[in-house]
Amino acid sequence: MGSVFTPRNLLVAGGFILIALGIWSGEAGIVFEKAIRVCLECIGLG
Amino acid sequence: MTRTPKIINRLIIQVAALFAYNPFLHNFLTGELYRGGSKYLCTPGLNCYSCPAAAASCPVGSLQAVLSGRNTITSTYVVGFLLLYGALFGRFICGYLCPFGLYQEALYRIPGRKLIPSRKVQMLGLLRYPIFFLLVVGAPLLVVDTFGNGTAGFCAWICPAGTLEAGIPLMLTQQSLRSLAGILFQWKLFVLILLSALSVVLYRPFCRFLCPLGLIYGWFNRISLHQIKIDSSRCTTCGACVSSCKLQISIHTNPGSSECIRCGDCARACPHGAISIGFDIPTSQARTVTRN
Structure with missing residues (x-):
């Protein structure tokens, strides 16, 4: 049976940890606030 | 796979x-x-x-x-x-x-x-x-x-x-x-x-x-769960995969190419069935080994 500590598994685990850290630090809120308003850069005005 | x-x-x-x-x-x-x-x-x-x-x-x-x-x-x-x-x-x-x-x-x-x-x-x-x-x-x-x-x-x-x-x-x-x-x-x-x-x-x-x-x-193509694998015992290096690839990737020599978008054209084109593509899930691998 192979090790569970493969690079892929470590990256998946790291991804979940970073997402959790981002939620804890309020980054998820920044993303949400940006996403619910018209992004002027995206549409070529900003 | x-x-x-x-x-x-x-x-x-x-x-x-x-x-x-x-x-x-x-x-x-x-x-x-x-x-x-x-x-x-x-x-x-x-x-x-x-x-x-x-x-x-x-x-x-x-x-x-x-x-x-x-x-x-x-x-x-x-x-x-x-x-x-x-x-x-x-x-x-x-x-x-x-x-x-x-x-x-x-x-x-x-x-x-x-x-x-x-x-x-x-x-x-x-x-x-x-x-x-x-x-x-x-x-x-x-x-x-x-x-x-x-x-x-x-x-x-x-x-x-x-x-x-x-x-x-x-x-x-x-x-x-x-x-x-x-x-x-x-x-x-x-x-x-x-x-x-x-x-x-x-x-x-x-x-x-x-x-x-x-x-x-x-950057993740070589280690991602979704993989392309080449069966070297079947591959004759005929080049059918390279000819079929719209991104001109030599997939039989570099299946983990960072340019490959996994469209599967190469697997369909291979006349020898040497290219498999899919999610590299351990349980399905075990089943393949058992069947062989």
């Missing part, structure tokens, strides 16, 4: 992803954006969050949004999504789950002469590095206004998905925005038109030369 993915299956998944990312089609009539909780989440593929129909956030736009804040120099949240998606799917996302990839492929289906880029032209793919490091990461951190807010360089100056999915629909529905359109909007419209015209004769030019998200996912 699945042996030969069918073209029709890929198209169905691409269209399903398009509508899963953008289910609120009625918002195109009003120009209103969806404001529900799913916008906390990042999509795997490039899909503008200012598209009226969008249900979630674009990872590239989100990364720039966080980095351009006054008090942030990194984004664990968005990087976490990129790590997760990259480790699971790699560039399978580009081939199956990206609406702008689907748009370019639809244009490529228009009949006519098609271009096969020379090696020198293919080197233009290196442009994705300065685009990522200077526009996606550098501009939000370094090009700041008097209030300390950075600039989302890629969204502002390049992103054709934003122009197509958000810029044009919002300009059509909102007079107030239309009156503000100037040289920057004209530039972004020019980029979109140029890439659209190029897509008719060249397979996925944006993905090849400009897309920072494809660059990132390419």
Whole structure:
């Protein structure tokens, strides 16, 4: 049976940890606030 | 692992992803954006969050949004999504789950002469590095206004998905925005038109030369759960896979190529069944070993 500590598994685990850290630090809120308003850069005005 | 993915299956998944990312089609009539909780989440593929129909956030736009804040120099949240998606799917996302990839492929289906880029032209793919490091990461951190807010360089100056999915629909529905359109909007419209015209004769030019998200996912292609495997006992190096590849990848010598979008054309073209493609899940591997 192979090790569970493969690079892929470590990256998946790291991804979940970073997402959790981002939620804890309020980054998820920044993303949400940006996403619910018209992004002027995206549409070529900003 | 699945042996030969069918073209029709890929198209169905691409269209399903398009509508899963953008289910609120009625918002195109009003120009209103969806404001529900799913916008906390990042999509795997490039899909503008200012598209009226969008249900979630674009990872590239989100990364720039966080980095351009006054008090942030990194984004664990968005990087976490990129790590997760990259480790699971790699560039399978580009081939199956990206609406702008689907748009370019639809244009490529228009009949006519098609271009096969020379090696020198293919080197233009290196442009994705300065685009990522200077526009996606550098501009939000370094090009700041008097209030300390950075600039989302890629969204502002390049992103054709934003122009197509958000810029044009919002300009059509909102007079107030239309009156503000100037040289920057004209530039972004020019980029979109140029890439659209190029897509008719060249397979996925944006993905090849400009897309920072494809660059990132390419870094994961060798280790992602979705893999291409070559059975060297069956491969005769006949070159059928290279001839069938629209991205000119020598997949039999480099199955983990960072350019490969996992479309499966090579597996379908191989006359010897030497190429298998699919999710490398341990349980299915064990079953294969038992069967052999």
